[in-house]
Amino acid sequence: MTFDLEAMKQAVIDAIEDIKGFDITVMDVRKLTSLTNYMIVASATSTRQAKSIADNVREKLKEKGYEIRGLEGEKDGEWVLVDLDDIVVHIMVPATRA
Numbered sequence: 001m002t003f004d005l006e007a008m009k010q011a012v013i014d015a016i017e018d019i020k021g022f023d024i025t026v027m028d029v030r031k032l033t034s035l036t037n038y039m040i041v042a043s044a045t046s047t048r049q050a051k052s053i054a055d056n057v058r059e060k061l062k063e064k065g066y067e068i069r070g071l072e073g074e075k076d077g078e079w080v081l082v083d084l085d086d087i088v089v090h091i092m093v094p095a096t097r098a
Contacts, residue, residue: 042090047093079091
């Protein structure tokens, strides 16, 4: 599937903002690693919110036809990772992010 990386990045940000994720940082890591193009880090006020944000990112991007490679950390929710291959999303509670 061909897609617009910028559109995918915006879809992730929108999905995070839908659930009131905050302190969103987008890092272009193409020159640092061949594993992914962008890392997006966001904060959540609670483990429950972190899980909800991750679920929303997964659902919204799946609806748009993007492949979800993996989801980690949902059980504890202090740090949830959504692997979209070209973008890796980290959602953390502030204490974990610090």
